[in-house]
Amino acid sequence: MSKPRVAIFDFACCEGCQLQIVNMEEEIIDLLSVVTPVEWREAISDQSTEYDIAIIEGSITRPEDEERLKTIRDRAKVLIALGACATIGGVNKLKNNFGMDDVKSSVYGEARDMPHLSTYPTKAADEIVKVDYKVHGCPIDNREFAYIVKCIATGKEPVIPYYPVCVECKEKENVCRFEYGEICLGPITRAGCDARCPSNGAWCFGCRGFVDDPNMNAGREILEKYGKTVEDLMHRIVLFNTGRKEE
């Protein structure tokens, strides 16, 4: 197979995940040996409608973006969702806790009804089109990104952790954040980040989404043990996981 052509497209997001690709620096050259970039607006001026792999960064928040995403899906053989905004909606979904009129009024005031300011509740990419692979996290880990792209380019199936962040956190020998009286989302969040936040003295924010099969009973036990409520937990879960199925 010839080198797959890759195009990167961004929707509503901070573009921090694209920045992690830039942050690979000279290691990008390594990736260029297996794929050819044909469109990447933030970094290059070339544009193309012919690509094999489409990488989608950001959430969908407007009807016109939904159409654009469907067109990209039709053109691509493989579609990768890049980062929390695309994989789970991420912080953009905080908006969905409010009515859209309320959201628009609170930012744009009396100008809220101008047509170019239209918005609808945030969607992750897989709520609109089929997503073949997800690069989790906010921001993504660029080593995991490179691994997934290389797997796809060489016809291998990437292995993404299905277990919780606690597993990696224990390996790092961190003291459990619950011991500090904090609410940490490590027990229900997909690993793969090397427990980056707990290892830096903070709790897990849940940016990689839930594990495949969260053990909610164990979760409740932890909350009880440390005198926390489900409400406390939900207050933090909504940051990156508003509207995700939870019990």
Add this chain to the structure above:
Amino acid sequence: MGKSIDINVHHVTRVEGHGNILVKAQDGKIEKVEWQVPEAPRFFEAMVRGRNYLDIQTIVSRICGICSVTHSLAAIKGVEDALEIEVSPQTDKLRILAHYSEQVESHSLHLGYLVAPDLLGVNSVVPLVASHPDVVKTVISLHKLGNQWMELLTGRMTHPVTIVPGGFTKLPTEAELRGLQKKIKEGIPALNTLKDVILSLASRLPAFDRPTEYVAVKDKSVYSFYHGDIASTDIEKTEDVHNFESCVNEYVSPQSTAKWTKWHRDSYAVGALARFNVNADLLLPMAKDVAKEFGLKKGCCNPYMNNVAQLLELYQVAEHGLQLIDEVLTASIKPEKPVSRPKAGEGVGCVEAPRGILFHRYAFDARGNCTRANICIPTGQNHANIQKDFEVLVPQFMDRGQDELKLIMEMLVRSYDPCISCSTHFLNIDFV
């Protein structure tokens, strides 16, 4: 000239976010010159309502990947102002140091990856790998320096973990700070290489002056990015940051999903050139020398010189960063834990993002949950000024023909180092 021009750049490339340029001229008569910002709005001010004061910086950091440290710091300063939280001198110095890492990361990315291809006549940094390997190597080393600096102080590159209300969740060790000091010193020769390259290409920056108002943070004795009041080149006295709304005067433009601003004129500019025009006297020696080499003087009103102002700021934060590390090491690192508690109140945080002055305001209830937020972003403050520049620039440069005019306009937008995700997201050029 009787020329017809039809420029329609839909989504300008090599900028952060989405913006369009639209120019229409028939027989030498300009019918339309427009800077459009179609970025999808994200409604952060609405989304933070109900969130706890400890989670605010985590959310608003996601406004922008390239200014995530700046947004976090603005939020934290706003929270601390509202909740009356005092921080130690150690925290203050380490935060400024963390903030500098973002100036290095962002300025080197902008100058090296986004602007240099224009000056060298190519479409992206990719062909430069073969044609100018030393330049690319230099840019990578500086960008890496910024990232490693950021990772040490904030826990990772992009979206900081350690900086929270009250202090740091994890402090660097003295050995790590000495290591950083060494890396910064080793970065100076790379800075000199970048400077020489830009100096040799400086004549390619269009000669275009348009007097405007420049707005930046001003502190007493340092060229400030973090502390201080709001200063304008149009007035003598400074304005307290708590009154920022009366300076920015935000309004909604039909051309843009980002709000626009104006103060003493139709528009004003923020960013490195604004900071230079306000604070040039306070630059440290290395940066002053660079200004001299480029002939950059206070009062410059060529927007393309923002690139040069960014270059001298790289020297400024390197030199001041080294001093700050010395001060922290001399006092020795104390194992301070962040301390904060909820309280009702309202506060403002103001800092300089790499691309200009940034304001955050928050109100909290007694449980420390946010009830109201207002965020005013640098690129949003530059949009109206870009439009005004376009209106003067197009008639001046129309004779150059469509392709060159298009490039000059794209270069102008890039000079502002716009962060359209921040202001919502922007950049397309439509010459119709």
